[in-house]
Amino acid sequence: MFGILMLSSMLRFWYKGWIYQLYIEPKHHFSFYGFEWVKPLGPYTYLLFSIAILSALFICIGLFYRLASIGFFLSFTYIELMDKTTYLNHYYFITLLSFLLIFLPANAYFSVDAWRKPRLNSDKIPSWCTDSIKLMVIILYFYAGLAKLNSDWLLLALPMKIWLPAKNDIPFIGELFSEKWVAYLFSWIGCIYDLSIGFLLLFKPSRILAYLSVVIFHLLTSLLFPIGMFPYIMIGTALIFFSTEFHQAVIQKIGAILNVSHSFLTPGGRCHFSKISQNLATGGLILFFSFQLLFPLRYLLYPGELFWTEEGYRFSWRVMLMEKMGAVTFILKDELGKIIEVDNKQFLTPQQEKMMATQPDMILEYAHILKDHYEKAGFKNPEIYADSYVSLNGRIGKALIDPSVDLAKEKESFRHKQWILNFQDEIKGF
Amino acid sequence: MYRHFGRYIFLFLKINKMKKLNIQILFLLAATLVSCVDSPEDQTKPEVSNDRKEMLTFWVDEMILPSYVTFEKDLLALKISAGEFTNNPTEASLSTVRTSWVQAYISWQNVEMYEVGPAEKYTLRSFFNIYPADVSGIENNISSGNANLNLPSTYAQQGFPALDFLLNGVAEQEEKILAFYLDTEKGAQRLSYLTILVSRMDTLLNQVISDWNGSAKADFINRTGLDIGSSTASVVNAYVLYYERHVRSGKFGIPSGATIASAGTPNPEKVEAYYKKDISGKLAKTAQKAFSDFFNGIANGKQGLSLKSYLNSIEAKDPSTGKLLSAYINEQLSIIDTLVASLSDDYYDQIETDNGAMVKVYQEMQKAVRILKVDMTSAMSITITYTDNDGD
Numbered sequence: 001m002f003g004i005l006m007l008s009s010m011l012r013f014w015y016k017g018w019i020y021q022l023y024i025e026p027k028h029h030f031s032f033y034g035f036e037w038v039k040p041l042g043p044y045t046y047l048l049f050s051i052a053i054l055s056a057l058f059i060c061i062g063l064f065y066r067l068a069s070i071g072f073f074l075s076f077t078y079i080e081l082m083d084k085t086t087y088l089n090h091y092y093f094i095t096l097l098s099f100l101l102i103f104l105p106a107n108a109y110f111s112v113d114a115w116r117k118p119r120l121n122s123d124k125i126p127s128w129c130t131d132s133i134k135l136m137v138i139i140l141y142f143y144a145g146l147a148k149l150n151s152d153w154l155l156l157a158l159p160m161k162i163w164l165p166a167k168n169d170i171p172f173i174g175e176l177f178s179e180k181w182v183a184y185l186f187s188w189i190g191c192i193y194d195l196s197i198g199f200l201l202l203f204k205p206s207r208i209l210a211y212l213s214v215v216i217f218h219l220l221t222s223l224l225f226p227i228g229m230f231p232y233i234m235i236g237t238a239l240i241f242f243s244t245e246f247h248q249a250v251i252q253k254i255g256a257i258l259n260v261s262h263s264f265l266t267p268g269g270r271c272h273f274s275k276i277s278q279n280l281a282t283g284g285l286i287l288f289f290s291f292q293l294l295f296p297l298r299y300l301l302y303p304g305e306l307f308w309t310e311e312g313y314r315f316s317w318r319v320m321l322m323e324k325m326g327a328v329t330f331i332l333k334d335e336l337g338k339i340i341e342v343d344n345k346q347f348l349t350p351q352q353e354k355m356m357a358t359q360p361d362m363i364l365e366y367a368h369i370l371k372d373h374y375e376k377a378g379f380k381n382p383e384i385y386a387d388s389y390v391s392l393n394g395r396i397g398k399a400l401i402d403p404s405v406d407l408a409k410e411k412e413s414f415r416h417k418q419w420i421l422n423f424q425d426e427i428k429g430f
Numbered sequence: 431m432y433r434h435f436g437r438y439i440f441l442f443l444k445i446n447k448m449k450k451l452n453i454q455i456l457f458l459l460a461a462t463l464v465s466c467v468d469s470p471e472d473q474t475k476p477e478v479s480n481d482r483k484e485m486l487t488f489w490v491d492e493m494i495l496p497s498y499v500t501f502e503k504d505l506l507a508l509k510i511s512a513g514e515f516t517n518n519p520t521e522a523s524l525s526t527v528r529t530s531w532v533q534a535y536i537s538w539q540n541v542e543m544y545e546v547g548p549a550e551k552y553t554l555r556s557f558f559n560i561y562p563a564d565v566s567g568i569e570n571n572i573s574s575g576n577a578n579l580n581l582p583s584t585y586a587q588q589g590f591p592a593l594d595f596l597l598n599g600v601a602e603q604e605e606k607i608l609a610f611y612l613d614t615e616k617g618a619q620r621l622s623y624l625t626i627l628v629s630r631m632d633t634l635l636n637q638v639i640s641d642w643n644g645s646a647k648a649d650f651i652n653r654t655g656l657d658i659g660s661s662t663a664s665v666v667n668a669y670v671l672y673y674e675r676h677v678r679s680g681k682f683g684i685p686s687g688a689t690i691a692s693a694g695t696p697n698p699e700k701v702e703a704y705y706k707k708d709i710s711g712k713l714a715k716t717a718q719k720a721f722s723d724f725f726n727g728i729a730n731g732k733q734g735l736s737l738k739s740y741l742n743s744i745e746a747k748d749p750s751t752g753k754l755l756s757a758y759i760n761e762q763l764s765i766i767d768t769l770v771a772s773l774s775d776d777y778y779d780q781i782e783t784d785n786g787a788m789v790k791v792y793q794e795m796q797k798a799v800r801i802l803k804v805d806m807t808s809a810m811s812i813t814i815t816y817t818d819n820d821g822d
Contacts, residue, residue: 166811
């Protein structure tokens with residue numbers, strides 16, 4: 001009954017072919033704190049992708065399921081950790097989902113494994129198996145909704161008010177996107193949708209309508225914004241909320257097309273876990289979900305405006321929340337009196353530079369890449385200063401980084417970065 | 431599967447209550463919005479429109495093409511006077527060609543920023559205004575007589591800067607300049623190079639104008655999006671690039687030594703119109719005015735759709751101060767106008783006597799570049815695709 005889900009995640013992975021250039025071409029990569037050892041593997045990066053694709057295929061048909069799901073989780077996570085500038089919430093979602101799948105008996109029914117070992121074949125699995133995925137989806141939507149409960153989003157319709165008029169030349173409906181009330185409508189519907197949709201999907205009477213709105217909502221966002229596969233993943237994943245009968249009916253149909261015997265499709269067995277593994281799974285899930293509930297809230301521990309400092313912004317289901325753009329120039333001085341202005345294009349791709357310019361942790365990491373590079377080039381103890389300029393949701397640009405701080409001397413940590421300048425405004429809410 | 435349902439229902443009801451509240455707020459908000467929209471704001475700004483097709487049409491019909499037509503006229507005058515000088519080199523004909531060169535160079539400042547569409551295709555600026563002039567290259571071309579002026583290596587051997595050298599820089603006094611062309615041995619070759627340069631400029635400009643009058647115009651007007659390759663995005667990219675590289679760095683940063691790459695050492699010999707000297711200020715003022723007029727949609731005394739009116743129509747403003755982005759931009763442009771107006775017309779002299787004033791212009795222009803490059807493109811959902819300057 002997981003077949004459809006697997007297929008959608010594999011398809012999107014397959015679709016990702018264009019991403020290869022992101023990992024092989026750039027000279028430098030941005031790592032996640034604590035995962036600096038995860039680096040692209042040169043030409044072997046292709047091998048890594050092949051493993052992930054193969055694992056996804058095996059998960060899909062349910063062959064060597066356990067091994068394939070572990071393989072997929074590890075290879076996919078490694079790929080995501082290679083470069084921070086490509087971070088997207090839905091990649092993180094896939095990582096979490098694939099982690100959960102390792103522990104779920106998704107091969108118990110309508111799979112090659114079940115066909116090889118009929119003992120496995122069963123059409124009933126414990127309810128926590130599907131519930132855990134549902135919970136993950138609910139957390140994702142709900143936190144995405146919470147993040148929208150802020151004054152910029154609700155009271156100023158930002159960034160919708162900036163993004164929508166850019167689409168006002170779409171035939172027929174384009175005119176609407178110039179209207180201010182449409183930006184407000186989109187903001188409020190988006191927020192209410194995110195907060196409630198998980199529960200509406202769970203609640204049987206509203207389920208079909210809720211699912212229809214999932215399809216419409218995500219298709220509309222994919223039409224308007226460049227967010228890749230995310231809408232399709234959510235459309236696929238939300239199917240999990242439908243009843244067992246629904247999924248079985250679909251599988252019966254597919255089975256009929258594939259000419260699979262009726263007895264294989266109705267084994268009548270129940271997938272059992274031993275007492276120990278049942279307890280382990282319960283404990284593990286409680287731990288996992290406590291982390292999922294708390295981790296997105298870690299921004300509360302940092303001073304300053306989250307959208308400005310981005311301390312605790314990632315891994316928190318904050319999607320399409322702000323229009324942030326910046327430019328940053330680095331000035332390097334050394335003991336011998338040499339002063340140069342760094343040409344960012346020499347080190348970074350345009351995409352990397354764009355991401356780096358607005359995110360303090362990447363600015364710091366880049367400053368250290370520069371330090372290492374110029375030390376090798378003969379500069380003595382170079383000091384590195386960032387001349388930055390960042391605009392957030394239409395606020396006139398300001399310096400993000402204290403230009404008098406030598407970034408070469410600053411270290412990355414989970415502590416608050418003192419050299420991020422104040423936002424000089426307040427965005428109220430979550 | 432249904433064991434945990436009760437808890438979920440409870441949560442759901444809670445959310446549902448919130449939803450009701452939200453909807454009420456939404457209605458309240460919508461009501462206030464509607465009342466806002468009808469306020470007198472609209473009457474004071476009749477030129478406000480976010481229809482990019484109309485804006486593109488105004489740009490091409492009222493700004494780009496008329497500027498080219500004026501420039502074409504001035505370039506034609508230069509061509510005619512250069513022809514007369516070649517046929518009959520006298521002090522009078524030299525003086526005429528020098529005057530028409532000044533006029534055409536000033537007129538060029540009104541079109542240089544339009545490096546989009548046909549001008550981009552023919553890389554017009556590269557053949558018209560790359561300075562300082564490459565003197566030894568020019569001398570080689572004169573003696574060889576068969577230079578291939580399409581090569582990038584010859585950019586600084588042609589266009590206005592090369593003419594500046596040929597008309598103002600080959601000797602100190604006017605009589606000696608004339609003597610340079612009356613030379614029995616090399617005079618003819620020198621005159622011939624002068625003619626080649628001027629007619630080449632004429633040919634290139636005619637190509638650009640006839641392309642605009644052909645299919646380029648309709649194509650330009652119909653690419654109404656904001657993605658990479660759309661007309662608005664191309665214009666904004668060309669416009670900001672021009673200001674950053676060719677006004678900020680070219681006219682001020684490099685000669686004054688204000689760019690970090692020049693490390694504080696002034697290079698007064700890198701000013702625009704270095705050999706004529708006393709018009710560099712006039713050229714920069716013309717360029718600055720054209721730049722700011724384009725932003726405000728001012729063309730031949732009338733005001734039309736522009737970046738300013740577009741930004742106003744999409745209500746691009748700082749939510750903390752409520753101030754329009756176009757006001758920030760115009761404020762910065764007028765600071766620059768004032769500073770530029772106070773400079774000498776001879777930038778070579780300005781750098782020698784008070785370089786600080788040149789550096790100050792560079793710094794204020796840098797602020798303008800950032801507002802345009804970050805705030806304006808962010809507000810318009812445009813991506814800057816040109817790469818940063820590597821040379822300055």
